[in-house]
Amino acid sequence: MIRPHRRHPLWLAFALHRVSGLLLALFLPAHFGLLGTALNGAEPLDAALAWTDNPLVKFAEFGLVFLLAVHMFGGLRLLALEFLPWSPRQKTLAAAAVALAAATGGAFALQLV
Amino acid sequence: MTTAQKSGSGTDTIGNHGTGEGADESAGSSAPGAALSVSVWRGGPGGGRFHDYEVPARESQTVLDVVSWIQQEAEPALAYRFACRVGMCGSCAMTVNGVPRWTCRTHVQRVAANGRLQIAPLRNLPVIRDLAVDMDPFFERWTAAEGRFHPGTTRHDPMAPVDPASPARREADAAIECINCAVCHAACDTVAADPDYLGPAPLNRAWTLLNDAKDEGRDAILDAVAGRGGCLSCHSMGSCTRHCPNGLDPMRAIAGLKRATALRALRGRR
Ligand code: SF4
Ligand code: SF4
Ligand code: FES
Numbered sequence: 001m002i003r004p005h006r007r008h009p010l011w012l013a014f015a016l017h018r019v020s021g022l023l024l025a026l027f028l029p030a031h032f033g034l035l036g037t038a039l040n041g042a043e044p045l046d047a048a049l050a051w052t053d054n055p056l057v058k059f060a061e062f063g064l065v066f067l068l069a070v071h072m073f074g075g076l077r078l079l080a081l082e083f084l085p086w087s088p089r090q091k092t093l094a095a096a097a098v099a100l101a102a103a104t105g106g107a108f109a110l111q112l113v
Numbered sequence: 114m115t116t117a118q119k120s121g122s123g124t125d126t127i128g129n130h131g132t133g134e135g136a137d138e139s140a141g142s143s144a145p146g147a148a149l150s151v152s153v154w155r156g157g158p159g160g161g162r163f164h165d166y167e168v169p170a171r172e173s174q175t176v177l178d179v180v181s182w183i184q185q186e187a188e189p190a191l192a193y194r195f196a197c198r199v200g201m202c203g204s205c206a207m208t209v210n211g212v213p214r215w216t217c218r219t220h221v222q223r224v225a226a227n228g229r230l231q232i233a234p235l236r237n238l239p240v241i242r243d244l245a246v247d248m249d250p251f252f253e254r255w256t257a258a259e260g261r262f263h264p265g266t267t268r269h270d271p272m273a274p275v276d277p278a279s280p281a282r283r284e285a286d287a288a289i290e291c292i293n294c295a296v297c298h299a300a301c302d303t304v305a306a307d308p309d310y311l312g313p314a315p316l317n318r319a320w321t322l323l324n325d326a327k328d329e330g331r332d333a334i335l336d337a338v339a340g341r342g343g344c345l346s347c348h349s350m351g352s353c354t355r356h357c358p359n360g361l362d363p364m365r366a367i368a369g370l371k372r373a374t375a376l377r378a379l380r381g382r383r
Contacts, residue, residue, distance in 0.1 A: 004211030005236075005300050010351030010364075081349055082371045090351065090364075 013074060013094035020071040027064060066105030073097035149225060151179055153191070154233040157242050163231065164188070176209050176216040176224065180232060180244065193244035200358065203292035206299070207244050208233040213299035215292075215358040235299040251295045251314070258315035259337040262322065263330025273327045285324035288317050288366045290359050297353035297363050309342030313353035313363035316344050320366035323373060335370075335377055344370035 006015075034052075037044040051057065077097040081090060147170045152163040166183050177195055184191040195205040200218040207216050209224055210231050221230065238246035255261075266273065275282060297313040298304055304312045319338050322328045338344045344367045353363040 005213060005352060005356065006302070008351065008355045010349070010355070011302075014348055014350035078349060082368050083375070086365050086368060088362075088365075 009091045009094055013077075013097070016070060016098070017074040017078070020067045020074070023067055024071060027067075062105060062109045065108040066101055069104035070098060070101035073100045147228065149179065149221065150229045151183065152229075152231045153180070153183060153188075153244070155188075155191070155243050156240070158240055161240075161243075163233075170221070170228070174221045176207070176214065176219045176221055176230065176232065177205050179221060179230060180207070180216065191244070192242040201292060203294035206235055206294045206296045206358075208235060208299065213296040213356055215294055215296060218358065235295055237299050237301070237304045238295065246295075248295060251298055251312070252293075254311045254315040255318060257337060258311045258319045258343075259330060259334045260315050260318035260322065262325075263328050263333060265327075265329025275326050279326075281324040281326065284366075284369065285321045288321045288361055288363075291317060291361060292359055294358065297357050297361075300352040300356040302350060302352065303346055303348055307342060307346055310346045311338070311342055311344075313347075313367065316347070316370060317361060317363040317366040320369050323370070335374060338370050339374040339377075344374060347371075 002012075006012075034045075034048050037048045052061075074094075074097050077093050080087075080093065087093065148167045149170050151166045151168050153166060155161050155164050166187050168179050168182050171178070177198065180191070180193050181195075184193065193205075193207070195217055196202040197204075198217045200215055203215070205216045206213060208214075208231075209216065209219060210226060210229075212224075213235055214224070216232075224230070232244065234240050234244050234246045238248065238250060241247050277283075277286075291314055293314065295314065297317075301310075301313055303310050316338060319334050323331060323334050328334075347364070347367045349364060349368070351364045354361070354365070357363065
């Protein structure tokens, strides 16, 4: 349960940014591990890549794209907040960042099917 | 002692509560004649627990009225603080149903959930007793953030002109009406997580001074707020702005300090 003083859009945007960042950090070792299989020749890499054709993995990739997008747009929002002249519309900007991420993830999901 | 109260059908239209973001909890108001179920945290630095009281519900009752009623009628030893009762002194802040608020200008009708109130001391400050917290750590941060005026002239010098329409003065004016209530300090999760963090109110104060044409402490201020626990620790989660009862925007002030700090670093001055 989110404690009452945290129930507002910018805190949720902060939480989303933190959680997506942590999940991406967890994904990175797997990413490098897979790329690292190429060190032993094309064979192991191809085997690993064949595994990623699994529909479940494909679907997980959609989540990954969403996480990347939400972290990137959220990060751009924070840069704008901190370095551009102040805008009082911070909640709108946070909503826009999530909407752009959803659109990016959605576009990726659509080209999957 | 606690009994569940059926919520009445009162209105939610009482004005006169300056919270910037409007109501964030739905009002469950009690009709006059009904009673409120109030849990008040009682204890000291070593711990404590909530005690339950039944308090008569009244029209236009504030949370501070409820606490005062308990102290006068039920629990004479209850420790709490207030002074002005009109939202000027900043001494009456408490945690009401999980949200930090100035109690003297928070209407019960607006925040009670089904006739229930839970009142606790402010978060992020040491409890002295019951609802009274030690404000020293809060004000020590004001000093650490150089939140004091740095005069550059004496009474014999001419007064520095201040243009009220200049962008810097507008920034200062927008942030200056702080009543030192520590509501933002209690709302901020970075304050909770990082003992070195100066917190929203002291940084907001530093920002007003940085924009004050008469203040000559620009470098001292930027040194104070650029260091460990300074403005760069802020995660821009905006709970300070959300809950400041005076409608100030410390998050904006801190973003301004971040810009000023970065600009100074880019220019190679520090
Ligand atoms: S914006 Fe900064 S100061 Fe305000 S609550 Fe968030 S971390 Fe704290
Ligand atoms: S900035 Fe607002 S919430 Fe924080 S101490 Fe000042 S008046 Fe209170
Ligand atoms: S009693 Fe002074 S601000 Fe509430």
